[in-house]
Amino acid sequence: MKGVVFTQFLEFVAGRFGEDTVDDIIEACALPSGGAYTSVGTYSHEEMHALTGALAARCGLPAADLVRDFGHHLAGSFERGYPDFFRRSGSYFDFLASVEEHIHVEVRKLYPDAELPAFTVVERSAKRMVMDYRSPRRLGALAEGLLRGSARHFGVEATVLAQPQGEHAIRFIIETR
Ligand code: HEM
Known part of the structure; x- marks a missing residue:
């Protein structure tokens, strides 16, 4: 999946839950990319599922609602x-x-x-x-x-x-x- 989707996702998380949450979910996921996305890069869509799962666990909301x-x-x-x-x-x-x-x-x-x-x-x-x-x-x-x-x-x-x-x-x- 293109990095633009990830950079937009992290922007969404920062805006709604704060920068600390962005740092925490990246850390919790141990991502192959390390969470350093560039908009033209390409990353596994599994990283998106990992990040949304970690966010769901952290805020107690269903992952599907967050996505x-x-x-x-x-x-x-x-x-x-x-x-x-x-x-x-x-x-x-x-x-x-x-x-x-x-x-x-x-x-x-x-x-x-x-x-x-x-x-x-x-x-x-x-x-x-x-x-x-x-x-x-x-x-x-x-x-x-x-x-x-x-x-x-x-x-x-x-x-x-x-x-x-x-x-x-x-x-x-x-x-x-
Ligand atoms: C200006 C409008 C749009 C642009 C520029 C755009 C662009 C993109 C880009 C860049 C990706 C990522 C491709 C990748 O990950 O490799 C993507 C994926 C996707 N787009 Fe669009 N899109 C637009 C509108 C829409 C709309 C309106 C829908 C909903 C009906 C949609 C549904 C999706 C979905 C669900 C994916 C995720 C990939 C997947 O499900 O397999 N897009 N789009």
């Missing part, structure tokens, strides 16, 4: 860092469809070693979209947070329901008001 909240935070960082990806979409659902068709395609051009999930739009109408997520990296909670967090840019309120489909896939039912 989802991080996804929400990451949507805000992407909005600031890559405004064109948001601007080119006329609507929230156009944007979500563009993650697979355009955004992650561009991400792969930028980082040929990126490990990206696959999204399939199963159903789409004015206020409801069904999208399947598939990835061996088990980061569905991150996807859920990104789905929720990116709604804000388009001025819509979205509810996102996650239905696990086996170990490596999740069906997301997204409804807007």
Whole structure:
């Protein structure tokens, strides 16, 4: 997984729990990278699972909730860092469809070693979209947070329901008001 996701994660942890927590979870994990991430580096996604597990243990919150909240935070960082990806979409659902068709395609051009999930739009109408997520990296909670967090840019309120489909896939039912 690209370092940019890790640097954003540590920024999220520092902002919500403080710098001491960042130091503590890095220490608790004995990571192969030592926790010294650079945005263009590549690290095992297992380090992300280790860090979120250590954070969950430290604050007594479920790891999946923390990863989802991080996804929400990451949507805000992407909005600031890559405004064109948001601007080119006329609507929230156009944007979500563009993650697979355009955004992650561009991400792969930028980082040929990126490990990206696959999204399939199963159903789409004015206020409801069904999208399947598939990835061996088990980061569905991150996807859920990104789905929720990116709604804000388009001025819509979205509810996102996650239905696990086996170990490596999740069906997301997204409804807007
Ligand atoms: C401007 C918007 C976006 C940008 C620039 C972006 C970029 C990236 C990058 C750089 C990675 C890391 C790849 C790696 O680790 O090697 C990634 C992973 C990921 N992205 Fe996006 N992304 C965007 C929007 C989204 C949205 C809206 C979703 C949710 C539907 C999403 C879902 C994911 C997930 C779940 C992963 C983790 C990898 C996995 O699950 O296998 N992304 N993205």
